[in-house]
Structures are given as structure tokens and as C-alpha cells.
Amino acid sequence: MKIFKHAPLLALLITMAVSSSALAQSQDAYTYKISDQKLYNAIVHMDSVYFNAYNTCDMATQAAIYSDSIEFYHDKGGLMTSKKDLLKALKDNICGKVTRVLVPGSIEVYPIGTWGAVEIGLHRFINHVESETPSKPDKFIVIWRFRDNKWQITRVVSLH
Numbered sequence: 001m002k003i004f005k006h007a008p009l010l011a012l013l014i015t016m017a018v019s020s021s022a023l024a025q026s027q028d029a030y031t032y033k034i035s036d037q038k039l040y041n042a043i044v045h046m047d048s049v050y051f052n053a054y055n056t057c058d059m060a061t062q063a064a065i066y067s068d069s070i071e072f073y074h075d076k077g078g079l080m081t082s083k084k085d086l087l088k089a090l091k092d093n094i095c096g097k098v099t100r101v102l103v104p105g106s107i108e109v110y111p112i113g114t115w116g117a118v119e120i121g122l123h124r125f126i127n128h129v130e131s132e133t134p135s136k137p138d139k140f141i142v143i144w145r146f147r148d149n150k151w152q153i154t155r156v157v158s159l160h
Contacts, residue, residue, distance in 0.1 A: 032108045040109045043119050043144060046151045047107065057095035063087055067145060067154040075159045099126045103137045116145040116154070125160070135160065 034040045046065070053061035066087070072080040080086050103122035110118045119142040124134040143155035 034109070036109075036111055039111055039117055040107075042151065043109045043117050044107055046144065047102065047119060047121070047142070050153065051100050051102065054090070054094065055099050057091070059087060059091055059095075062090065065151070065153055067152040069154060071155045073155075073157045097127065097129045099128065100124075101126060101134060106137075112143070114146075116143065116151075118143055 050065050066083050068083055070083050070086060072086055101124045106122035108120045121140055122137040123140055124137055126134045139159045141157040142153055144151050145154045
């Protein structure tokens with residue numbers, strides 16, 4: 001089964017997210033320190049580019065940023081591995097209905113060698129159909145790959 005193939009990666013990412021959250025709540029609060037400013041700036045920029053496209057229903061930009069081998073793990077929706085199906089779901093369920101708002105200062109970026117980076121952060125969603133009230137802040141994890149001089153999203157863990 002395909003889901004088990006990537007279970008160790010998913011377990012690692014969730015452990016990282018939970019660990020950083022637990023550390024931040026302890027008496028000896030964890031403080032994220034940027035280890036590579038250039039990488040951090042690049043990923044924060046790409047987060048902005050992607051979510052501007054998400055919030056404005058720019059499907060061409062979203063399609064360009066998602067890898068063809070996307071794995072999108074959603075705590076409520078499960079696993080989606082089809083880029084075509086993911087883009088259709090975003091168009092049908094998000095466009096004009098939901099806006100993502102980044103929690104300022106929440107992004108952490110960690111390099112993955114020369115391959116890419118892990119982005120961890122907090123965001124809220126405003127559902128314009130059901131209620132204009134923003135959701136509570138929730139964690140997200142994005143695995144970015146740098147190839148052919150461009151950044152692409154290869155894995156997403158979205159928690160709500």
C-alpha cells in the first residue's frame with residue numbers, strides 16, 4: 001500500500017512538529033534561530049507566493065509550485081497523491097471560499113542538505129462561506145525541493 005511507503009517520513013515530520021510545540025511551551029522555551037538566512041528568505045518568499053496564489057485562486061501558479069509527485073497529508077481529509085486531484089479539490093473547495101493567513105513570525109526553515117528545505121509554521125483559515133471568524137492557529141509542515149533553479153512543494157502535512 002502506498003501510504004505505508006512514506007509512513008516513516010510522516011512520523012518524523014509529526015514528531016518534529018509536536019516536539020517543537022512541546023519545547024515552546026516548557027519553562028525553558030525553545031527559540032528558533034535561523035541557520036541559513038538566504039534559505040530562510042527563499043522559503044518565506046515561496047510560502048508567500050504560493051499562498052497568494054491559494055488566496056486568489058491562481059491555479060496556474062499553484063500547479064507550477066506543486067511537484068508532480070506531491071503527497072498532501074491532511075488530518076481530516078487523509079492522504080492525496082494526485083496533483084490533478086489536489087488542484088481540483090482546491091479549485092472546488094477553496095477558491096473564493098477560504099483564505100489562509102500566516103501567523104506572523106511562526107515560520108521555521110531547516111535545510112535538507114542541498115536537496116531542499118523543511119518549512120514549519122502556524123496559520124489560520126478564514127472560511128467565507130460558513131463563518132468569517134478565523135480558525136485557531138494550526139501547524140503546517142511543507143517539504144520544499146530545489147531543482148532546475150526553482151522551488152517546488154513535494155510534501156505537505158496540514159493540521160487543523
